[in-house]
Amino acid sequence: MKKRLQIFAGFLLAILLIFGLLWVIFPKAENRFADKKPSVLTEKTVKYAALGDSLTEGVGDATAQGGFVPLFAKELENTYNISVSSENFGKAGDTSTQIYNRMMKQQKIKDGLKSASIITITVGGNDVMKVIRDNVSHLSTMTAKDFSKPEVAYQKRIKKLLDTIRESNPKAEIYVLGIYNPFYINFPEITVMQDVINNWNDATDSVVSKEKNVYFVPINDLLYKGTSGQKAVESDSNSDSVQNNLLYTGDHFHPNNTGYQIMANAVFAAYKEVNH
Template identity: 65%
Template sequence: MKKRLLELAGFVLAILLIFGILLLVFPAAKSEFRGQKATQKTEKTLNYAALGDSLTEGVGDATGEGGFVPLFAKQLDNSYNVTVDYENFGKAGDTSAQIYARMTSQKKIEAGLKKADVITITVGGNDVLKVIRENISKISTLNAKDFTQPAKAYQKRVRKIFSTIRKENPNAQIYVVGIYNPFYLNFPNIKVMQTVIDNWNTATKSVVASEKNAYFVPINDLLYKGLDGKQAIEESSSSTTSESSTDTVQNDLLYTGDHFHPNNIGYQIMASAVFASYKKEN
């Protein structure tokens, strides 16, 4: 028994001796891990504030996480050496006037915009709908000219939004997302809407172009024809297409609950469009 214990002790000592030699010959890996931790600690935090209407809130997003906002934040986080800290200040139904009222009366929004390095704004869609509602009695004869004066008033409100942000935050990059035509596939006969959307986007783009560190992100061409870019029935079929078949046309990038807001795929396309604009500028 004593002999076996001595043999076991000798074996253990031999193993310890071998490990001791290995530690002396080969450098420890601890320094590499310490270096990685230090790199993580020195990552920059990018503050992102999302301001706007239902597109910012994320209506139609099945995950309930906020539409394109977290998707854009994740793309930033994955592509740059930054930790993205984002706040979502979207509220469904807000017009440009209501967005302005919230951002000037709510301290949390004021603070979020003040510290932001990046700001996204979705605005304009509800302003267009407001014009339609105010002219509902003559909806069948509504034309693009009926939107001219409202668009000018809208531009003034967007300038006020920019002016308010710049008073406290002159350097943030601001990305304004355009609006899109959700009726194109379902109601191809309402051709005036495409003209109205184009003109409204032009009005928004004009304001954005006059601002520093501000960029317009168009999304209409990415969304209004659906995922495969199909044309409306009246453009791809004969004029004898039955009315019932027109009812079957749906935009597969829109939320099936209202056929108006983007669905998850639509929001991913929006996020990618905003990210592409950010990547271009950075």
Template identity: 65%
Template sequence: MKKIFNTLAGLLLAILLIFSILWLAIPKAGDEFASSRQNKITSRTIHYAALGDSLTEGIGDATNQGGFVPLFAKKIENKSNATVKIQNFGKAGDTSAQIYSRMTSKADIEAGLKSADVITITVGGNDVMKVLRENIANISNMNENDFVKPAQEYQSRLKKIFAQIRHSNSKAQIYVLGIYNPFYLNFPDITVMQDVINNWNQATEEVVNSQADAYFVPINDLLYKGTSGQAVEESTSSTDETTDVSNNLLYTGDHFHPNNTGYQIMADAVFKSYEKINH
């Protein structure tokens, strides 16, 4: 088990290095909970603000269109015959603290959230990675208890994000996507990572469920095993002597972010929640 954890530590270090390079190189730009108060959207022009991290920015999307965001918007347009105007405020690498900092200091984000009918938020993945990064030297001894306090602090920040949005916009529907485990197919025996993801998603859902017109959208079960739980074997040498197992819903450039198919699955999940409220 220690050997597996050491291997995971090496993988995490490699991923963190890739993130640093991508962050510098890329231009910055379950069941859904039904709250007690539901504002249905009937406007023919729908203003959509997407807030969050790299999943909102669309890292891994080969079309460079913004990942699940335009796919979700197109599904709304096709269903309601409305025009959806998108403002994408995603930024790769952002933690919940950094998202809150941007939304309270950037006038364009404040204005976009204020006028939005629909808001999506991707948050939490970088908070988990931050805990792992800060404990990388001791990762082989980590367990889910090491994430309890960070998760509580994260919940407080998520509540502040909601409060900031509701300060200027009391009617927008807010959809918060959960996080997923990108390491599962490579390290299926490390169940602690899956426990961490599940617990973190539960922490997010608890906050979302306490808010009016807010809906949690789980995506871990849709992504962590790949399509129908099938892994893809990729050659790692010209002689095909060794192979790596990879998730076929993840971007091959980093094996962490979703690829086009993964983002389509995310868009479908958000739209399923949206359609349930606005049928």
């Protein structure tokens, strides 16, 4: 009996030693999903802030929902299966100086830009129009050179705007949209305006290209000739004027719904290229 007990005790000790060894070699499996967060594509709400002039406000949008801003947000949601929370800080008529001053004065804009993952900016069109208004007495003799000095000053303001946003938000992707020539269809012979628009866009792109995580989105070639560059049709049988079918018929200046969709597509294409 004593011998049997010794054998049993030895066997039990061996079992305990084996289990102890296995415990050390293979520790208890943890619950891998206890602290695991769902994929950002299904959980994350992307914050999007739109800053700018009338193109951000959405003047010409028949739905009065904000032009390209909600269209771009919806495309993000549908493509990436995420929720996009957007804030529209657009104001018609604002120049780059006015956009900057409004941003500095309004805490809501500061907060929106600070917390955003994506920021779009429309700026520049009213700066060009200001140069024209300031020289209204000699419009017929203006050349592209008359815009050179204002263009350099504009570049400095754009850099200041971007640098200020970066101070509070170093990580957001910023997409700066170019400007377009709304007068081309009716006045194609006035080539100076197209030169000015091209030069102004180049000036914006030059600033943007030097900034980290900031991208220029050109739109002039998409809008200034109408859909697919097709010949515009006469807007009035008793008039020689013609109509760009991507512009709002109320002013023939701002985009219409189709124009805003094209802008949204351009921004989304840029976003996809950055986040492929």
